[in-house]
Amino acid sequence: MKAAFFKEHGGAEKILYDDYKDPAPGASDVLVGVRACGINHVDLLLLDGRFPPPEGLPHVNGCEVTGTIALVGSAVREFQTGQRVIVFPGLACGRCEFCLRGERTVCLRYGYIGAHRDGGYAALVKAPAENLLPLPEAISFADGAAVPMAMLTSWHALVAQAELRPGQTVLVQAAGSGVGSAAIQIAKLVGARVVTTVGSDDKIEFAKRLGADAVVNYRTQDFVEEVKRWSDKRGVDVVIEHIGGETLERSIYCLTRLGKLVTIGSHDTHWGRMDLRHVYSKNLRILGTNLGSILELRTLLELILAGRLRPVVDRTFPLGEARAALQYVLDRKNKGKVLLIPEGG
Numbered sequence: 468m469k470a471a472f473f474k475e476h477g478g479a480e481k482i483l484y485d486d487y488k489d490p491a492p493g494a495s496d497v498l499v500g501v502r503a504c505g506i507n508h509v510d511l512l513l514l515d516g517r518f519p520p521p522e523g524l525p526h527v528n529g530c531e532v533t534g535t536i537a538l539v540g541s542a543v544r545e546f547q548t549g550q551r552v553i554v555f556p557g558l559a560c561g562r563c564e565f566c567l568r569g570e571r572t573v574c575l576r577y578g579y580i581g582a583h584r585d586g587g588y589a590a591l592v593k594a595p596a597e598n599l600l601p602l603p604e605a606i607s608f609a610d611g612a613a614v615p616m617a618m619l620t621s622w623h624a625l626v627a628q629a630e631l632r633p634g635q636t637v638l639v640q641a642a643g644s645g646v647g648s649a650a651i652q653i654a655k656l657v658g659a660r661v662v663t664t665v666g667s668d669d670k671i672e673f674a675k676r677l678g679a680d681a682v683v684n685y686r687t688q689d690f691v692e693e694v695k696r697w698s699d700k701r702g703v704d705v706v707i708e709h710i711g712g713e714t715l716e717r718s719i720y721c722l723t724r725l726g727k728l729v730t731i732g733s734h735d736t737h738w739g740r741m742d743l744r745h746v747y748s749k750n751l752r753i754l755g756t757n758l759g760s761i762l763e764l765r766t767l768l769e770l771i772l773a774g775r776l777r778p779v780v781d782r783t784f785p786l787g788e789a790r791a792a793l794q795y796v797l798d799r800k801n802k803g804k805v806l807l808i809p810e811g812g
């Protein structure tokens with residue numbers, strides 16, 4: 468099959484587009500003919516070696532896949548070839564202490580399709596049948612591919628981890644990112660008020676259209692000061708943060724007492740300092756989150772069908788232009804998700 472893969476770590480120029488070994492499905496797996504695959508920040512970490520693929524190189528990125536079933540394993544009963552599906556990327560053992568507690572995203576043997584095994588920058592991807600959900604006809608392959616990691620992570624962060632409530636206030640970092648564009652909509656759906664940040668003025672209108680009540684350009688304005696001003700010096704109840712470093716450190720200053728910061732990624736750096744006096748004296752809570760559940764993914768599909776959430780797709784690139792697509796994301800030009808579409812997809 469054709470795939471976009473890499474044999475060495477580095478920048479977008481390391482992505483090759485060529486023939487690649489076909490995936491070999493087991494009895495309880497399916498092969499999905501990829502119709503769209505979302506690009507995520509974790510793809511860049513895998514590529515540049517900050518998060519080297521656990522199974523080694525060469526590696527095919529791609530955690531967010533929609534497509535049609537090309538082949539079903541001999542033990543799979545609930546799916547047929549040709550069926551439209553969306554792939555839940557999380558892999559869990561089902562047997563460890565945390566799986567038995569129902570917390571599969573912190574499974575001791577946790578992994579992602581696209582990270583811990585080859586993913587969807589390819590004509591075909593292998594997935595356990597238990598990771599599939601039917602993709603309703605009314606949701607396009609492209610829209611669907613914006614959901615299983617970016618939107619799901621934002622949902623889990625706001626709804627499950629931060630337990631966001633109507634009337635609360637939220638700071639969403641980086642409205643232009645996949646998680647940011649989803650988090651704004653989800654927070655508004657819950658009934659919260661949202662302030663968000665952008666890195667260029669051309670993204671201000673974009674963020675407002677998603678429902679943001681206030682938008683701060685962090686390159687020209689001090690976002691801590693602006694959030695304080697917006698909230699009448701009170702600070703916000705929740706921050707959704709995925710940048711790390713100074714952004715994390717300063718996000719803490721935006722929280723009001725009993726506030727919660729949910730960290731869902733580390734786009735700039737894996738490290739972040741914090742002034743502990745703010746954390747303990749205000750009874751703040753710093754929460755981590757990792758993806759969400761397949762049940763939450765099903766909930767998101769229902770909300771999209773009902774028109775209450777909208778996947779935000781900025782641009783699609785042919786899979787053969789994966790290099791250019793990754794560079795586009797690296798240059799932070801995107802407003803929402805960037806997708807790869809295999810030939811004939």
Ligand SMILES: [Zn+2]
Binds near residue numbers: 563
């Ligand atoms: Zn487990």
